Amino acid sequence: MASQTVENYLKALYKLADESGDVNVSDLSTHLKVSKPTANSMVKKLAKDGMVVYEKYKPLQLTDKGKKAAALIIRKHRLTEMFLVQKMGFGWEEVHEIAEQMEHIKSPAFFNKMDEILEFPNIDPHGSPIPDADGNIVLPEYDLLSDCEVNEALKLVAVTHSSLEFLQFLNTKEIKLGQKMKVKSKEAFDGSMTLLFADGREETLSVIVCQKLMVEKV
Amino acid sequence: MASQTVENYLKALYKLADESGDVNVSDLSTHLKVSKPTANSMVKKLAKDGMVVYEKYKPLQLTDKGKKAAALIIRKHRLTEMFLVQKMGFGWEEVHEIAEQMEHIKSPAFFNKMDEILEFPNIDPHGSPIPDADGNIVLPEYDLLSDCEVNEALKLVAVTHSSLEFLQFLNTKEIKLGQKMKVKSKEAFDGSMTLLFADGREETLSVIVCQKLMVEKV
DNA sequence: TTTTTATATTTGTATTGTCTAATTTTAAAT
DNA sequence: ATTTAAAATTAGACAATACAAATATAAAAA
Ligand SMILES: [Mn+2]
Ligand SMILES: [Mn+2]
Ligand SMILES: [Mn+2]
Ligand SMILES: [Mn+2]
Numbered sequence: 001m002a003s004q005t006v007e008n009y010l011k012a013l014y015k016l017a018d019e020s021g022d023v024n025v026s027d028l029s030t031h032l033k034v035s036k037p038t039a040n041s042m043v044k045k046l047a048k049d050g051m052v053v054y055e056k057y058k059p060l061q062l063t064d065k066g067k068k069a070a071a072l073i074i075r076k077h078r079l080t081e082m083f084l085v086q087k088m089g090f091g092w093e094e095v096h097e098i099a100e101q102m103e104h105i106k107s108p109a110f111f112n113k114m115d116e117i118l119e120f121p122n123i124d125p126h127g128s129p130i131p132d133a134d135g136n137i138v139l140p141e142y143d144l145l146s147d148c149e150v151n152e153a154l155k156l157v158a159v160t161h162s163s164l165e166f167l168q169f170l171n172t173k174e175i176k177l178g179q180k181m182k183v184k185s186k187e188a189f190d191g192s193m194t195l196l197f198a199d200g201r202e203e204t205l206s207v208i209v210c211q212k213l214m215v216e217k218v
Numbered sequence: 219m220a221s222q223t224v225e226n227y228l229k230a231l232y233k234l235a236d237e238s239g240d241v242n243v244s245d246l247s248t249h250l251k252v253s254k255p256t257a258n259s260m261v262k263k264l265a266k267d268g269m270v271v272y273e274k275y276k277p278l279q280l281t282d283k284g285k286k287a288a289a290l291i292i293r294k295h296r297l298t299e300m301f302l303v304q305k306m307g308f309g310w311e312e313v314h315e316i317a318e319q320m321e322h323i324k325s326p327a328f329f330n331k332m333d334e335i336l337e338f339p340n341i342d343p344h345g346s347p348i349p350d351a352d353g354n355i356v357l358p359e360y361d362l363l364s365d366c367e368v369n370e371a372l373k374l375v376a377v378t379h380s381s382l383e384f385l386q387f388l389n390t391k392e393i394k395l396g397q398k399m400k401v402k403s404k405e406a407f408d409g410s411m412t413l414l415f416a417d418g419r420e421e422t423l424s425v426i427v428c429q430k431l432m433v434e435k436v
Numbered sequence: 437t438t439t440t441t442a443t444a445t446t447t448g449t450a451t452t453g454t455c456t457a458a459t460t461t462t463a464a465a466t
Numbered sequence: 467a468t469t470t471a472a473a474a475t476t477a478g479a480c481a482a483t484a485c486a487a488a489t490a491t492a493a494a495a496a
Contacts (some may be wrong), residue, residue: 003452003453005452005453024473024474025473025474025475026472026473026474034453034454034455035454035455035456036473036474036475037454037455037456037474037475037476037477038453038454038455040474040475040476041453041454041475042453045452056461056474056475057461057462057473057474057475084328087305088331088332088335089331089335090327090331094327097325098323098325098327098328101323101324101325102320102323104319105316105319105320106319107315107316107319109308109312109316110302110316113306113307113308114306117306117307221482221483223482223483242443242444243443243444243445244442244443244444252483252484252485253484253485253486254443254444254445255444255445255446255447255484255485255486256483256484256485258444258445258446259445259483259484260483263482274444274445274491275443275444275445275491275492
């Protein structure tokens, strides 16, 4: 059974590859807030255990085994977040830190029960897909709000960053997943967008925010 | 913040003192399935941290600080067990192992939410009292079923051992907390008791079982 | 009181996961 | 083509947690 430490490395490798293609030891050390030698020696250990393909000075790659292990941890993380929000009444901004710990619980029965109580959800409270029990994940095809044009009718389906500060900012603006909206205007100068929500509300968001919101055309 | 390892030692010291008065290093090493030198060095570390009063070759004692820390871990354990049974549909025999891991989650908000959802329970699914948020615990005054006499009217209020095997045994006999019963007979020879339940059912239980059941006179 | 046994402790070693400092390799800039 | 900078690796150390073997102490038995 992998230690919590090893599990966190696997998850980090998976996420970094997902976000930015090639992953190097520095990325990993930055993401996990450990020194480069620490990340380096862990990578060698993971390679020895068949989790990572590793050649000195080359980008890191998870093996299929490593990917599956990582996906199963992410499954536990996201099921937990969904449970905390849907069944325990937490806000979407409060659940990440708790899930960060719960994802290491060793009990298939516990997570299966969560899954069942939640009626087998496909996404977590931030719109990220939940891998299935085999570690397979369906990557949804969403658009970045910042790439959308004036007059497009959209639905907010995911946020790509789930920091406390960002989610609290969205809370103050009453912006939630599932909301329908239309792009009213887009500033050429700074990329900021004014959105018209279904309930008539209008909000102007900076490009920095729009780049973190994923939408679907409706 | 105490490590999971340290938390397990504190909890073990608390439980052993509760069950058997004086605790020595061997008891601790047996209970936690570690060698005596390992237990010995941990005890010295706990003494240095003000959790344990320790003098070479003397019985071990938790300080008030150590007792409080232990009680707060036990609080998390028992709240979790209650949540798993009451809100997630687990059987009382399934929850101990999961709670053993969940008790180490660092998130007051998480356990406060559980407490609230459960409407501030006083006992866990096995009838053990749940310490309050300050680590104070009310020790209930129950009787051992094995000490009761013929014809006494009783209510089952707690089990003193929660092993999977014992709880599964009780399940097969459909014996649950809260059930009312009367002692129909008691064998002088082997101490076994025949109980008459409120629903008319009769069960004969060995003294070994009766010594693990706590009752209240009604 | 001496001997035996059980318990406890010390000593020395291993593993995991971390660090800093020094060195090496690769990539980028001149 | 050299030089410089960034990235990666190696070397050496340390804290936490564990063990086995050797030794010491206390308690029980003779
Ligand atoms: Mn998360
Ligand atoms: Mn984690
Ligand atoms: Mn328990
Ligand atoms: Mn535990």
